[in-house]
Amino acid sequence: MKSYGFKGGVHPLDGKELSKDKEIVDIPATKEMVYPLSQHIGAPAKAIVEKGDACLVGQTIAIGESFVSADVICTVSGTVKSIEKRMTASGNQIMSIVVDNDEEYREIEGLGREVDYQELSKEKIREIIKKSGIVGMGGAAFPTHVKLTPKNDDDIDYVIVNGAECEPYLTSDNRVMLENSKELVEGLKVILRLFDNAVGVIAIEDNKPECIKAIKELVKDENRIKVKALRTKYPQGAERNLVYAVTGRKFNSTMLPADVGCVVNNIDTVVSIYMAVCKSTPLMRRIITVTGDAVANPGNFSAKIGTNYQALVEAAGGLIGEPEKIISGGPMMGTAMFTLDVPVTKNSSAIVAMSKDEVAANEPLSCIRCGRCVAACPSGLVPQKMYEFSKHFDEENFARIGGMECYECGSCTYVCPAKLRLTQSFKETRKSIISKRRKG
DSSP states (O other), X not given: OOOBOOSSXXXXXXXXXXXXXXXXXXXXXXXXXXXXXXXXXXXXXXXXXXXXXXXXXXXXXXXXXXXXXOOEEOOSOEEEEXXXXXXXXXXXXXXXXXXXXXXXXXXXXXXXXXXXXGGSOHHHHHHHHHHTXXXXXXTXXXXXXXXXXXXXXXXXXXXXXEEOOOSTTOOHHHHHHHHSHHHHHHHHHHHHTTOTTOEEEEEEETTOHHHHHHHHHHTTTOTTEEEEEEOOOBTTTSHHHHHHHXXXXXXXXXXXXXXXXXXXXXXXXXXXXXXXXXXXXXXXXXXXXXXXXXXXXXXXXEEETTOBHHHHHHHTTOBXXXXXXXXXXXXXXXXXXXXXXXBOOTTOOEEEEESSOTTTTSOXXXXXXXXXXXXXXXXXXXXXXXXXXXXXXXXXXXXXXXXXXXXXXXXXXXXXXXXXXXXXXXXXXXXXXXXXXXXX
């Protein structure tokens, strides 16, 4: 089986054996449900409910008023308890709608109604996706209706489904591909209806042979859909690497995949599109991997958005001892957490609990000019020089040597024998530069 890839990257211990064979388990919602108004890239949604209002399952409780924004959907029935700032997994305090779950799960009218997408116009499909609050569920949380509305539909000739799941320890997409493969293929067909000239490519790393086999069988008679195996290497799932591996086309940080004729969506995003368009069910749940050597029973769980993280950990049998590090997301690009008292959001993907903090255990040394970071960088940058400029707050030269092309994958930090905090430094510098550019 021929597979495709990109230059650079690393091969970290993947840890997927802990949960890849664990089927998705539904967990109950918590009594208090928290819905942050910023669960996506772009402007926060605006609450359209007030304290004391009754809510139903599937009801829109906040709307994205600007073009780059996303609606928020209630996932339980109950009463709005408050609208206040709450902590999220990112560590930020974000204005949120807090709902007291009455545990009756009364639904809005028409929820779950079956619809034939072939009878819908392109405009109607995009409208449904927007009103369903769907965002990119691979981590970036870019509003999906925006991604599916390029300047010219006819310029799109590839719709790529990102099934790489290259981040270590994460296996939720793997399980979705195995357990919801039909919904995945149907969701891709819905997207292809928007782009008459496009072919669909489901791109999967070759360490998931069962997924490749199952989906190839499903699409064997589909003229516009094919499966492509990718080399197992981190960060294969990054958009620039994925597009290059599938099409040979390149783009930079000032461009979008649509600028090179591609639309890229995550596995669970495509399934969510199917549910919204064909089953009249907006985005109300996330499939989340709970794993790590400090988790009693690692697994994959379906949790309603708004559910407390602590409930997920309890569903996985709880923690073993006192973990030195708990991460929201994967170990390469995730965020270290100091509390589990945060809600599941649209961009939640995993909880990884580790008994040892390997990063804290190694104090940074001086750079030895070994060049490993250069070889590992998938963007072809020179992290060593970027670090020097970043360390001295020289943002002009940091940008001059291509620092803004970094997408913070962590490959350089992973291979650095001196254990320099390269990615953290680049993240802070890029954030400062972006902030100053926005201010003009």
